[in-house]
Amino acid sequence: MGDISQKTLGELIDQLLTNSLRCWFAQEKVGTETDPKKVAEAAKIAQATNVIRNQLIRAINAYSNELDRTPLEKTYDK
Numbered sequence: 001m002g003d004i005s006q007k008t009l010g011e012l013i014d015q016l017l018t019n020s021l022r023c024w025f026a027q028e029k030v031g032t033e034t035d036p037k038k039v040a041e042a043a044k045i046a047q048a049t050n051v052i053r054n055q056l057i058r059a060i061n062a063y064s065n066e067l068d069r070t071p072l073e074k075t076y077d078k
Helices: 010-032 036-062
Strands: none
Touching: 010 036
16 A cells, blocks of 8 residues: 555545455455355455555545544444
8 A cells, every 4th residue: 555644635535445445345255255264364355454444534534634523433323
């Protein structure tokens, strides 16, 4: 991915979209694959891409000084 602090806003958004698709496809594989080794591999990819996703979101938010406005974890209303 490289140093995200050196990326333009457009590059960050492009990487976020690409990374989100990779994460989505990995999560789909976790839910549909029957081979335990492939499920484990897909789960590792999903987890790793989610970490990158959060880093990219934080970097994008830094452009608008809204670091605390985008929830990165699931939130539930009571």
